[in-house]
Amino acid sequence: MEELQKKRMLSGIQPSGDLHLGNYLGAIKNWADRVNDYECFYFMADLHTITVRQDPAELRKRSINQLAQYIACGLDPEQNVLFLQSHVPAHSQLAWVLNCYTMFGELSRMTQFKDKSAKYENNINAGLFTYPVLMAADILLYQPDYVPVGEDQKQHVEICRDIAQRFNSIYGDVFKIPEPLIAKTGARIYGLSTPGDKMSKSVPDGCVFLMDSPDDIRRKFKRAVTDSDRENCVRYDKENKPGVANLMNIYATLTGKTIPEIEAEFAGQGYGVFKPAVGEAVVEALRPIREEAERLMKDKAYLNEVYLKGAEKASYVANKTLRKVYKKVGFYQI
Numbered sequence: 658m659e660e661l662q663k664k665r666m667l668s669g670i671q672p673s674g675d676l677h678l679g680n681y682l683g684a685i686k687n688w689a690d691r692v693n694d695y696e697c698f699y700f701m702a703d704l705h706t707i708t709v710r711q712d713p714a715e716l717r718k719r720s721i722n723q724l725a726q727y728i729a730c731g732l733d734p735e736q737n738v739l740f741l742q743s744h745v746p747a748h749s750q751l752a753w754v755l756n757c758y759t760m761f762g763e764l765s766r767m768t769q770f771k772d773k774s775a776k777y778e779n780n781i782n783a784g785l786f787t788y789p790v791l792m793a794a795d796i797l798l799y800q801p802d803y804v805p806v807g808e809d810q811k812q813h814v815e816i817c818r819d820i821a822q823r824f825n826s827i828y829g830d831v832f833k834i835p836e837p838l839i840a841k842t843g844a845r846i847y848g849l850s851t852p853g854d855k856m857s858k859s860v861p862d863g864c865v866f867l868m869d870s871p872d873d874i875r876r877k878f879k880r881a882v883t884d885s886d887r888e889n890c891v892r893y894d895k896e897n898k899p900g901v902a903n904l905m906n907i908y909a910t911l912t913g914k915t916i917p918e919i920e921a922e923f924a925g926q927g928y929g930v931f932k933p934a935v936g937e938a939v940v941e942a943l944r945p946i947r948e949e950a951e952r953l954m955k956d957k958a959y960l961n962e963v964y965l966k967g968a969e970k971a972s973y974v975a976n977k978t979l980r981k982v983y984k985k986v987g988f989y990q991i
């Protein structure tokens with residue numbers, strides 16, 4: 658009997674910094690859980706990183722180390738196509754075409770562009786502005802059904818859908834219209850020291866990196882900002898106790914426990930018990946990942962081989978879509 662065709666999933670992370678708990682809980686953990694039900698493509702979005710200045714040696718190093726960390730998080734390269742974005746030229750090629758089908762006005766409304774142009778006011782380059790178009794190309798090349806991302810990337814998947822629909826309305830059904838897939842818990846992890854802002858590498862003190870040592874993780878959780886009402890009670894109240902709610906969310910995502918179960922577990926115990934307990938859960942969840950990533954990082958030959966095979970498989974799928982697009986827009990083919 659013919660095997661039913663699996664639905665397809667695609668996502669990526671920029672190797673602009675070390676992977677952190679937000680990337681893991683908001684994205685990678687959900688990817689690794691899905692491998693049996695979907696055909697999966699995951700990549701390192703290195704082309705995107707240069708919208709902000711990068712140290713070339715660091716970028717090179719992170720691009721290979723991130724692959725080791727993807728694999729250590731459970732993404733088996735035999736079952737998932739893992740690749741580096743710049744190894745598949747079709748991403749840049751489709752991005753140019755889609756640039757001509759994307760409006761200045763819609764790019765101006767992107768929250769991330771507004772945030773980043775405020776943050777990097779001396780380098781508001783065209784790439785920063787057209788970033789969502791490259792991301793649309795990343796996605797549409799693979800005709801995926803779903804794009805699993807954290808909440809902050811939802812707007813980018815939405816503009817990708819708009820661009821695809823615009824293109825399809827002119828040329829017929831060229832692109833599949835993908836759905837963003839946002840996890841129920843973990844989709845937005847906040848910084849431990851700044852619970853009003855999403856966890857990000859730019860605030861390293863409140864950011865837990867996958868490669869952090871257990872002691873560093875424990876220290877960061879011990880210092881985590883809870884709340885200023887001195888209630889000292891583990892109760893979920895996102896509005897008034899965002900720091901506690903964030904820690905509960907992390908704990909829930911890692912342990913699979915519900916919020917009422919967590920409230921019951923820590924009833925009458927206060928933050929002095931709760932914060933180290935969350936820290937310990939994170940230490941234990943990240944320990945096997947860190948150890949496996951450290952082992953893999955030493956095996957450059959293996960990682961290079963994974964990248965080579967990944968680029969080959971990804972290019973096959975991507976070039977098929979690119980050829981179709983070139984034909985539709987009228988580029989002469991030999």
Ligand code: TYM
Pocket residue numbers: 667668669670671672679680681682683684702705791792795796804805806807808809810813843844845846847855856857
């Ligand atoms: P990036 O590299 O900023 O983040 C990668 C993934 O991690 C999620 N994430 C978070 N989730 C929860 N809490 C947080 N604090 C947190 N921080 C990050 C992000 O939502 C994302 O899923 N533009 C993308 C990369 C990209 C991409 C793509 C993604 C390029 N092309 C195509 C999907 C499909 C980005 O900068 O993500």
